[in-house]
Amino acid sequence: MAHTKAGKEQLLKRVKRIAGQVQAIERALEGDADCAKTLHLVAATRGAMNGLLDxxxxxxxxxxxxxxxxxxxxRAQGVEELLEAIHRYSK
Structure with a gap:
């Protein structure tokens, strides 16, 4: 993904934020946090992953x-790669 070099720093920042969100989920589960709070954390993390994927x-x-x-x-190869990623995501 050589073309992502320009946005690499921003993508890495997003990934680090997502990693922090996953750690928050782990802490919530380990600390027996309220299930509503844990659901909220999972939903936020999923939203962040969706944004990164988009x-x-x-x-x-x-x-x-x-x-x-x-x-x-x-172009055909690019389309196939894109479709493969979308199919994997939708499973």
Whole structure:
């Protein structure tokens, strides 16, 4: 994903925030936190993961599917990679 170098720092910041959210879930479970609070933490973490996935999918689509100058083979490969990721996510 060479094209993500420009946004690499931002993506890594998002991943670190997500890691912190996962740690908060672990602490909540270990500390017998209220189930509503734990559900809220899980939902927030899922939302953060979805946002990260959306950003990477958008970047991939722009660079490997919609970018002018791509060959038909490169574009087809980009579409297949994108569809594979979406199928894995939806399982």
């Amino acid at each position: 950003e990477i999918i958008e970047d991939h689509a722009r660079e490997h599917v919609a970018k002018p100058g791509l060959t038909d083979q490169e």
